[in-house]
Amino acid sequence: MSATATRVLVLNSGSSSVKYQLLDMAAGTRLAVGLVERIGVGAPPACGGETSRHIHTPLAAGGEKRETEGAIADHEAALKAVAAELAADGLGLESPELAAIGHRVVHGGLKFTAPTVIDDAVLTEIERLVPVAPLHNPANITGIRTARALRPDLPQVAVFDTAFHTTMPEHAARYAIDVETADAHRIRRYGFHGTSHAYVSRKTAELLGKDPSEVNVIVLHLGNGASASAVAGGRCVDTSMGLTPLEGLVMGTRSGDIDPAVTFHLKRVAGMSTDEIDALLNKKSGLVGLCGDNDMREIRRRIDEGDERARLAFDIYIHRLKKYIGAYSAVLGKVDAVAFTAGVGENAAPVREAAVAGLAEMGLVVDASLNAVRSGEPRLISPDHSRVAVAVVPTDEELEIAQQTYALVNA
Ligand SMILES: Nc1ncnc2c1ncn2[C@@H]1O[C@H](COP(=O)(O)OP(=O)(O)O)[C@@H](O)[C@H]1O
Ligand SMILES: CC(=O)OP(=O)(O)O
Numbered sequence: 039m040s041a042t043a044t045r046v047l048v049l050n051s052g053s054s055s056v057k058y059q060l061l062d063m064a065a066g067t068r069l070a071v072g073l074v075e076r077i078g079v080g081a082p083p084a085c086g087g088e089t090s091r092h093i094h095t096p097l098a099a100g101g102e103k104r105e106t107e108g109a110i111a112d113h114e115a116a117l118k119a120v121a122a123e124l125a126a127d128g129l130g131l132e133s134p135e136l137a138a139i140g141h142r143v144v145h146g147g148l149k150f151t152a153p154t155v156i157d158d159a160v161l162t163e164i165e166r167l168v169p170v171a172p173l174h175n176p177a178n179i180t181g182i183r184t185a186r187a188l189r190p191d192l193p194q195v196a197v198f199d200t201a202f203h204t205t206m207p208e209h210a211a212r213y214a215i216d217v218e219t220a221d222a223h224r225i226r227r228y229g230f231h232g233t234s235h236a237y238v239s240r241k242t243a244e245l246l247g248k249d250p251s252e253v254n255v256i257v258l259h260l261g262n263g264a265s266a267s268a269v270a271g272g273r274c275v276d277t278s279m280g281l282t283p284l285e286g287l288v289m290g291t292r293s294g295d296i297d298p299a300v301t302f303h304l305k306r307v308a309g310m311s312t313d314e315i316d317a318l319l320n321k322k323s324g325l326v327g328l329c330g331d332n333d334m335r336e337i338r339r340r341i342d343e344g345d346e347r348a349r350l351a352f353d354i355y356i357h358r359l360k361k362y363i364g365a366y367s368a369v370l371g372k373v374d375a376v377a378f379t380a381g382v383g384e385n386a387a388p389v390r391e392a393a394v395a396g397l398a399e400m401g402l403v404v405d406a407s408l409n410a411v412r413s414g415e416p417r418l419i420s421p422d423h424s425r426v427a428v429a430v431v432p433t434d435e436e437l438e439i440a441q442q443t444y445a446l447v448n449a
């Protein structure tokens with residue numbers, strides 16, 4: 039790596055989107071940020087009949103946001119569009135100032151507990167994990183392959199969603215199923231969104247003026263995918279997602295926790311195939327399955343109009359969230375803070391209010407006026423007398439990935 043190479047491009051390839059940031063790590067600045075969404079138009083439910091959209095903001099070149107609409111068929115096309123937008127402002131991938139590309143990789147299994155420079159063997163292992171992250175790892179792999187083709191000489195680093203959760207004790211990570219079967223097939227709780235849980239738990243400690251080792255935090259990452267984690271003294275001790283990102287909270291399109299016998303029933307009685315059940319639980323369940331919408335903004339709008347189905351979907355979402363707050367309070371014994379993050383957690387005040395409503399006996403209270411504040415900064419929404427701090431802490435998976443990537447290539 040050249041001494042002047044201080045830039046890192048971060049690619050966060052999701053099931054139907056690519057979020058990206060180009061950062062200058064020496065200057066501590068963001069040069070460009072962007073999002074390609076609704077990739078693969080025509081593949082429900084992600085696109086709802088609309089076309090793909092590319093939003094690109096070249097912060098280094100004046101910051102004027104550019105928005106392009108038009109079909110982007112797959113992640114390879116999306117990555118090429120990203121490279122073209124960057125190149126248009128002289129920030130292209132060919133730049134000698136680029137030190138590395140950091141990739142979010144959702145499933146790292148048990149092998150990857152830290153950021154890893156990607157070679158063929160690493161890529162093969164990420165491919166082997168596709169069956170346990172079918173919505174995510176294929177997109178991550180395409181991102182890696184496309185980036186490698188564009189800059190074969192550059193270090194590509196994988197930062198795994200699962201890594202932060204590898205500190206979970208065996209009693210939290212192991213399912214109560216036959217040990218031999220579980221071990222033969224590597225069936226256990228892995229947990230996801232780890233980069234976010236790590237970043238947000240650390241930022242929450244900072245907000246409280248404490249060292250991460252001194253505080254116990256429940257992090258509620260509520261995006262399209264959603265997960266909760268119990269973080270004791272900076273280490274994850276439990277999390278709601280499991281072998282795959284399907285378990286736990288009610289999500290945009292995923293069911294979260296259900297009785298596993300529901301799947302036998304769907305197969306034996308409803309005559310559904312394994313693939314159909316997989317699609318039902320991953321893509322046609324959660325909020326979208328309950329009320330037809332997976333966007334919390336739309337659900338709140340419908341509730342305000344008196345829509346009963348939207349109301350019930352919201353109540354089910356909140357009920358599950360409350361159960362995890364209760365469970366993780368018990369797991370941690372002492373809770374210093376509950377932190378809300380990601381699209382829903384950062385923006386949906388009614389979700390935060392409802393999730394904590396009735397928990398005053400557990401020390402959890404939300405102040406209505408603090409909760410109504412809109413801000414991109416970490417902030418407390420609990421009153422001074424609240425025994426447990428309730429916080430909104432915007433996540434920044436891209437920054438965390440950039441920092442881990444840069445640290446690795448400079449090590
Ligand atoms: N102002 C808002 N009010 C309520 N919900 C919001 C708002 N903005 C975004 N969201 C929710 O955030 C979700 C996306 O969150 P995000 O963390 O970006 O998810 P992902 O990374 O899984 O794509 C949207 O589906 C929407 O439900
Ligand atoms: C793991 C996971 O669910 O990720 P996302 O929220 O990006 O779908």
Ligand SMILES: [Mg+2]
Nearest residue numbers: 261262263380
């Ligand atoms: Mg996300």
